[in-house]
Amino acid sequence: MTTTPNFLIIGGKGKTGRRVAAQLDARGIAYRLASRSSEQRFDWYDESSWAGAVAGIDTAYLAPPVGPTGLALAGKFIQQAAAEGLRRVVLLSGRGVGSPGRDFAVYESSVELENAVRASGADWTIVRPAWFAQNFSEDFLYDYVMGGEIRVAAGDGGEAWIDTNDIGDVMTEVMLDERHTGETYSLSGPRTLTMAEVADELSTATGRPIRYVDLEPEQFVAELVSYGQTVEDSEAVRDLFAVIRNHRSEYVSEGVQQVLGREPRDFADWARETAKTGVWSA
Numbered sequence: 220m221t222t223t224p225n226f227l228i229i230g231g232k233g234k235t236g237r238r239v240a241a242q243l244d245a246r247g248i249a250y251r252l253a254s255r256s257s258e259q260r261f262d263w264y265d266e267s268s269w270a271g272a273v274a275g276i277d278t279a280y281l282a283p284p285v286g287p288t289g290l291a292l293a294g295k296f297i298q299q300a301a302a303e304g305l306r307r308v309v310l311l312s313g314r315g316v317g318s319p320g321r322d323f324a325v326y327e328s329s330v331e332l333e334n335a336v337r338a339s340g341a342d343w344t345i346v347r348p349a350w351f352a353q354n355f356s357e358d359f360l361y362d363y364v365m366g367g368e369i370r371v372a373a374g375d376g377g378e379a380w381i382d383t384n385d386i387g388d389v390m391t392e393v394m395l396d397e398r399h400t401g402e403t404y405s406l407s408g409p410r411t412l413t414m415a416e417v418a419d420e421l422s423t424a425t426g427r428p429i430r431y432v433d434l435e436p437e438q439f440v441a442e443l444v445s446y447g448q449t450v451e452d453s454e455a456v457r458d459l460f461a462v463i464r465n466h467r468s469e470y471v472s473e474g475v476q477q478v479l480g481r482e483p484r485d486f487a488d489w490a491r492e493t494a495k496t497g498v499w500s501a
Contacts, residue, residue: 226250226394228336229261230282233397234353234484235311238387239280239394248395251276264294278307278394283332286451290328294335301339310392311386314347314405314472315462344393346386349407349472350463352489353383354419356498359446363501364421370432372439373414374464379407379471380417382484389448389478404416404474408483411469415484424490425499436461 226243230236231252243250253261253272261272263284273279279300283293297308336343341385354360363369393399412420418431434442436457436487445452462468475483493499 224249224251224275224336224380227253227276227279229253229272229279231257231404233282234351234357234383235386235390236280236282238384239390242387242391246395253288255328255343262263263289263296266292266295268301269299273303273305274365276305276311278309279305280390280394282311286449286455287328288451290332297332297336297341301341305341307397307400308336308339308344309343309390310343310345311390312345312347313459314349314407315468316347322334332339342397344399344401346389346393346404346474347403347405347472348386348474348480349379349381349405349468350459351383351386352380352408352486352493355417355490357383361498364425364429364499365442367427367429368432368437369414369421369429370434370442371414371416371460372434372436372464373431373460374433374466374468375415376463377411377413377414377416377469378463379409379411379468379476380486381406381408382489383478384484385475389475392478399478405472406474406483407470407472409471409485411471412486414463420490424487424494426494 226248228236228240228250231240240250240252251259253259255262255315259272260268262268279425281293281297283290310333312333313329333345335343360369379417386406389404414431418429422429440453440457443456444450475481
């Protein structure tokens with residue numbers, strides 16, 4: 220492995236960041252990991268931690284926070300980092316950012332972040348994935364699976380859920396191949412599923428009943444807050460689910476095929492393989 224890291228992974232212990240890190244490890248490529256709990260400390264909400272993380276780095280992978288405040292700070296960070304010598308940025312954004320009808324604060328903030336990246340003076344690639352399948356095994360939706368009820372405000376809308384391993388493969392490729400500079404890729408799985416269909420697939424995979432409970436949006440916010448989420452982050456998650464609820468996400472995207480030349484993994488296949496790991500066995 221080379222000893223001087225040219226790559227920075229911000230959010231390197233998150234769902235996407237650690238998969239990019241694993242890919243770079245496998246290829247013997249040095250990188251710097253930066254997060255609140257890593258050796259190189261980085262906190263979006265502590266600007267004093269920014270300069271040390273990016274010092275001497277050529278290319279950075281950014282997985283920004285969810286809410287409008289965090290997204291605004293991410294935009295400020297990239298402008299500062301580019302002014303201090305960062306040459307290239309790969310940004311994790313969200314599918315549908317910039318599309319008509321995304322009139323929620325979290326989407327407006329994501330548009331502003333993408334614009335900040337493009338205007339920073341650094342070379343850039345933007346990747347916009349659909350909702351992560353791993354939200355059901357590694358994030359807040361995991362508790363719903365374990366409880367047998369997926370309690371969210373998605374109505375009967377569909378989403379083309381994507382395996383985060385596919386995102387990690389795409390991110391690694393675009394980080395290492397500068398032919399992707401200036402491109403924006405939208406990623407998704409091969410088909411859309413409603414939340415009720417997701418619950419059916421998870422029931423099949425786990426061998427126990429899991430049902431979908433459709434909440435009203437404000438009821439959903441109240442439940443998230445009761446679990447310890449901030450009001451701002453809870454409202455941001457509500458707005459993301461509102462896109463599904465309003466049937467604005469019922470389409471597939473070809474970014475995985477464009478970057479990797481292969482098909483993305485289907486949700487049902489992901490669920491069966493994930494169940495074999497024992498993550499949902501209690």
